Amino acid sequence: MPNIQRSPPLNSSMKSSSRSESDLSTPTTSASCFTKNDTNITTRSKRLRMETCSPNASTSFASNTGDLRMDLLNMLSNWKEDQDRRLNEWKSSLDDTLSKLVSEVTHLKNECREMRKTNAEIEKGMEFIxxxxxxxxxxxxxxxxxxxxxxxxxxxxxxxxxxxxxxxxDSTIEIRNIPISNNEKFDNLLSILSTIGKTVEMTIDSRDIRDIYRLPGKPGVLRPIVAEFTCVNSRNELLTRVRKFNKEKLVPEKLNTQVIGLPGAKKPIYIEEHLGPAQRKLMFQTRQFAKKHNYSCWHSNARILLRMDASGKPIIIDSEKCLSDLEKKS
The missing domain is CATH 1.20.5 (Single alpha-helices involved in coiled-coils or other helix-helix interfaces)
Structure with a gap:
């Protein structure tokens, strides 16, 4: 271990030189600044502090301190009152807001309850529907x-x-455009039919006719004549001869009222198969279609036929749907 040297003991000269009395107002103490205890440790004694304030200054300072304390207490009291007032206002406002919220939430709950009931009723209604x-x-x-x-x-x-x-x-024909005479009877109509037969070079006897009559209709309308033959062959022979006669003649010379000796203006005479009401309506519609689309139209053996040209295959029209289908293709 290194050698540790103790501080040398203080002598009288050192004690007197280290002492300071310039700051002391009264030399009342003779104690040295440094002392040595029993353990040979040198310590420094505290210097006594003298009061520098006078009694009046102490009283004035205490008074000022009390006033400041009162001011602080008043400020704190005012601040506390202000904070309490603000807290009360905030609490009152918060209570009002909470009350409104509670009321609105209650109202919303009631509305939701009603909506659930309504939805349940709607679901039942939808299920029923x-x-x-x-x-x-x-x-x-x-x-x-x-x-x-x-x-x-x-x-x-x-x-x-x-x-x-x-x-x-199948043994019936229809003659159109024959003028109506006064007191027209069976014999008058039979005579007209016989004259037509002679014109087309066919003999028609009363025994060949089962019945002959004019169709009913409105007054003033030229109604057709219907003749029923006793056999189909006689009817077909007359139709064949009429077509042949018209084919060999020019338009002015085709079968007409003047050719058979009927009085009045010349009118063409048409002889065809006698069709039923439904077939007659379909035949009218077929003629309208044929005129519109340049088809040839005729009927034979109760069948309505259409053809585009002479070399084309005849089209059988048995319903309005056939005409509709042809209209779509055209």
């Missing part, structure tokens, strides 16, 4: 199927009626 719709769809399908079956049945019946009408009219 869906059930009705399903039932209606099922009924509509049944009706559609029934309609298809009915349509097929009607088409079959119409076809059968056409066949029946054809067989009942």
């Amino acid at each position: 869906n059930n009705i719709q399903e039932e209606t769809s099922t009924k509509i399908k049944k009706i559609e199927n029934y309609q298809k079956e009915t349509t097929n049945t009607i088409n079959k019946m119409e076809s059968q009626i056409k066949n029946i009408q054809f067989h009942t009219r």
Whole structure:
């Protein structure tokens, strides 16, 4: 260990030289600044502090300190009152806002409850409507199927009626544009038919005719004459001879009222098969279509036929749908 040297002991000269008395007002103490305790440790004693303030200054300072303390207390009291007032106002405002919120939330809950009830009723209504719709769809399908079956049945019946009408009219002809005479009777009409037969070089006897009559209609309208032959061959022979006669003649010389000796203005005479009401309507529509699209139109053996040109294949028209299909293709 290094050698540790102790501080040398203080002698009288050192004690006197280290002492300072210039700052002391009264030399009342003779104690040295440094002392040595029993353990040979040198310590420094504290210097006594003298009061520099007078009694009046102390009183004035205490008074000022009390006033400042009161001011601070007043400021704190005022600040506390202001904060309490603000807190109360904020609390009152918050209470009002919370009260409004509670009221609005309650109102919203009631509305939601009503909406849930309404939605439940709507769902029930929708379910009821869906059930009705399903039932209606099922009924509509049944009706559609029934309609298809009915349509097929009607088409079959119409076809059968056409066949029946054809067989009942297969020996019947229709003569148009013959003027109506006064007191027209069976013999008058039979005479006109016989004259037409002579004109086309065919003998028609009363025994060949089952019945002959003029169709009913509105007054003033030139109604056609219907003649029923006793056999189909006689009727077909007359139609063939009329077509041949018209084909060999010019337009002014074709079969007309003057050729058979009827009085009045000359009018062309048309002799055709006698068609039923439905076939007559379809024949009229077919003629309109033929004029519009430059087709040839005629009917034979109760069948209505169309042809584009002489070399084309005849088209059988048995319903309005055939004309509609041709219209779409044109």
